[in-house]
Amino acid sequence: MLARAITSVQNGDAVADFDGYEKSSRKSLVLGITGAPGAGKSTLINALIRHYRNLQRSVAVISVDPSSPVSGGSVLGDRLRMSEHACDEHVFIRSVAARGHLGGLCVHIDKIVRLVDFAAWDEIIVETVGTGQSEIEVAGIADISVVVNTPGGGDVVQALKAGIIEIADILVVNKSDLDGAEQTVRDLRESLRWRSSNAEKPEVVQTVASMGKGIDDLVRAIDKQKKGCEAR
Numbered sequence: 453m454l455a456r457a458i459t460s461v462q463n464g465d466a467v468a469d470f471d472g473y474e475k476s477s478r479k480s481l482v483l484g485i486t487g488a489p490g491a492g493k494s495t496l497i498n499a500l501i502r503h504y505r506n507l508q509r510s511v512a513v514i515s516v517d518p519s520s521p522v523s524g525g526s527v528l529g530d531r532l533r534m535s536e537h538a539c540d541e542h543v544f545i546r547s548v549a550a551r552g553h554l555g556g557l558c559v560h561i562d563k564i565v566r567l568v569d570f571a572a573w574d575e576i577i578v579e580t581v582g583t584g585q586s587e588i589e590v591a592g593i594a595d596i597s598v599v600v601n602t603p604g605g606g607d608v609v610q611a612l613k614a615g616i617i618e619i620a621d622i623l624v625v626n627k628s629d630l631d632g633a634e635q636t637v638r639d640l641r642e643s644l645r646w647r648s649s650n651a652e653k654p655e656v657v658q659t660v661a662s663m664g665k666g667i668d669d670l671v672r673a674i675d676k677q678k679k680g681c682e683a684r
């Protein structure tokens with residue numbers, strides 16, 4: 453029913469079965485996972501799903517596919533990365549196309565998130581691919597924004613340029629099994645000094661998503677942010 457309703461939203465059709473979803477108040481916090489293609493977002497989400505399922509919590513994941521030639525295989529890739537949960541009825545995974553909304557998120561992403569929330573999932577995760585404006589947009593939808601970086605590759609410089617550091621609640625250095633991870637952590641911490649807001653500095657967490665390492669640290673950082681959201 454939810455999958456069908458999302459399709460209706462995407463097509464601009466009326467949504468059956470979810471009366472009043474647009475006006476209902478949000479129940480679950482939305483976790484945004486953003487970062488460059490290949491940073492390991494889907495692998496990280498797979499590990500998070502595993503964690504939340506161990507706690508008997510249901511998880512819905514919305515992956516925003518940029519539909520660009522560069523990352524054309526991302527829909528398949530995301531599914532593949534999370535396939536161990538494909539048969540779990542308490543896990544809902546849906547890819548939505550960004551559909552030409554230039555460099556940004558799917559036009560209806562806010563409605564889709566509302567629908568998912570209305571359908572009462574405990575954990576809602578939104579994955580966005582790309583660098584730049586789309587991350588800023590997802591931050592507007594997410595209650596907690598996790599920005600995924602990797603060692604080397606100039607990610608930090610890119611992130612700074614795009615203003616991503618500004619919107620991050622938590623910074624992850626994934627692929628910390630690769631050379632240069634410590635340096636990337638230092639670069640990120642350094643870049644935080646330039647953050648304009650007086651708000652608490654985001655935590656920098658190291659992970660090796662493909663091996664499930666550092667997930668506990670990430671969850672701890674997320675839980676801390678959740679407490680902050682609930683207090684507000």
Ligand SMILES: Nc1nc2c(ncn2[C@@H]2O[C@H](COP(=O)(O)OP(=O)(O)O)[C@@H](O)[C@H]2O)c(=O)[nH]1
Nearest residue numbers: 489490491492493494495626627659660661662
């Ligand atoms: N070495 C290493 N590779 C990883 C790690 N996490 C993910 N990967 C690999 O990085 C590639 C891209 O991962 P994916 O989760 O699809 O990235 P996404 O595009 O950000 O969603 C895959 O081949 C993963 O197996 C990690 O911690 N270390």
Ligand SMILES: [Mg+2]
Nearest residue numbers: 493494526530
């Ligand atoms: Mg992905």
